[in-house]
Amino acid sequence: MENIDTIINSQITVSSIVGVLVKLMMLLLLTLSAVMVRQCILMNRVVKLPIGGSVRLLTWSYFVLMLFLTAIVILA
Amino acid sequence: MAEIFNSSEQIEEVPEIRDLEKKGQFKSILGALVVSPEKTSFESQDNDEKVILLGRKHFATNFGWIALACLAFFVPFFWGEFPMMKALTTNVNFMMSMAWYCFLLFYVIEKFLLWFYGVYIVTNERLVDVDFFGLLYKNINVTQINRIEDVNYSQKGILSSIFNFGNVVVQTASEQRSDDKTEGAAFSFVSVANPALVVKIISELMEVVDKNTERRRR
Numbered sequence: 418m419e420n421i422d423t424i425i426n427s428q429i430t431v432s433s434i435v436g437v438l439v440k441l442m443m444l445l446l447l448t449l450s451a452v453m454v455r456q457c458i459l460m461n462r463v464v465k466l467p468i469g470g471s472v473r474l475l476t477w478s479y480f481v482l483m484l485f486l487t488a489i490v491i492l493a
Numbered sequence: 494m495a496e497i498f499n500s501s502e503q504i505e506e507v508p509e510i511r512d513l514e515k516k517g518q519f520k521s522i523l524g525a526l527v528v529s530p531e532k533t534s535f536e537s538q539d540n541d542e543k544v545i546l547l548g549r550k551h552f553a554t555n556f557g558w559i560a561l562a563c564l565a566f567f568v569p570f571f572w573g574e575f576p577m578m579k580a581l582t583t584n585v586n587f588m589m590s591m592a593w594y595c596f597l598l599f600y601v602i603e604k605f606l607l608w609f610y611g612v613y614i615v616t617n618e619r620l621v622d623v624d625f626f627g628l629l630y631k632n633i634n635v636t637q638i639n640r641i642e643d644v645n646y647s648q649k650g651i652l653s654s655i656f657n658f659g660n661v662v663v664q665t666a667s668e669q670r671s672d673d674k675t676e677g678a679a680f681s682f683v684s685v686a687n688p689a690l691v692v693k694i695i696s697e698l699m700e701v702v703d704k705n706t707e708r709r710r711r
Contacts, residue, residue: 432582439588446595453603456629460610463633464623466547467522467532472609479602486595490588 443487450480507697509690510545525551525658525686535614535621537635546615546694550608550684551658558604565597613682615695620663622680634680638702640666644695646688659688663695 457476461469513528522530527547534544569590572578578586607625614621620641622634641663648659663680685691 431577431580432585435581435589436585439585439592442592443595446592446599449599452629453599453606456625457606460606460625460631463536463631464610464612464614465532465534466609466612467530472606476602476606479598483595486591490591493584493588 440491443490447483447487450483454480507701509694509697525549542616542618544614544616548685549612551656551686553652553656554684562601569593636665638698641699644692646692658684658686661685661688661691
């Protein structure tokens with residue numbers, strides 16, 4: 418009963434809805450960045466190019482950045 | 494794969510490659526056309542097989558998404574003008590901008606990856622066409638040089654005339670359709686830089702292979 422009261426009394430604002438959507442989007446981007454890292458490794462296996470290592474490092478950096486930012490956004 | 498002849502000998506017999514190597518042209522690894530690239534190999538490469546030509550789409554084909562990304566960069570500067578956005582708290586507004594730029598960065602890196610790894614490779618034995626579509630689908634076509642019947646190219650549009658790029662179509666003995674619906678034949682190198690040069694090199698390579706095959710028969 419108390420739970421229902423809490424739900425009824427809580428205010429759903431535009432900000433809270435957008436906040437949840439942004440958090441979901443960050444999670445989606447984190448998943449996509451993990452897919453991108455995996456795909457980059459596979460691409461590098463199919464065709465080995467001189468700066469392939471640097472490109473792989475770029476995708477790993479993006480993944481780490483996304484991990485960091487997603488943690489901040491979700492905890493905020 | 495059976496060794497037909499010495500790979501280095503064969504490459505020396507291709508005059509265009511010899512000239513370009515002497516002049517030191519087309520050496521940039523980020524370029525759309527690289528002659529005799531170093532430290533380049535592919536999955537099914539044989540030990541005696543040498544990469545003669547590495548190509549990818551001309552850089553000018555990236556102008557569209559680069560312009561779009563530049564425009565998208567400035568979008569958060571103006572979304573405060575929308576009445577709905579004014580209703581959001583500063584915290585949510587900041588989070589939204591951050592998510593926007595993260596998405597933009599993802600878009601740019603993904604487009605760059607698809608351009609960088611979408612290559613075609615000409616070796617002394619065969620042609621390899623590597624196409625990546627999105628993050629989860631790749632299409633790789635391979636054909637032997639001695640199975641090539643005809644090579645031609647076409648240039649369409651203003652951009653391709655200004656920047657000198659076009660589509661090179663290689664017809665093989667076993668003509669098969671590509672999985673990629675945007676390509677007519679299995680061996681369509683789309684938006685290739687210097688298509689005339691690419692066609693010339695492949696034609697010369699075909700002649701060399703024919704000559705060597707004849708020589709071996711005698």
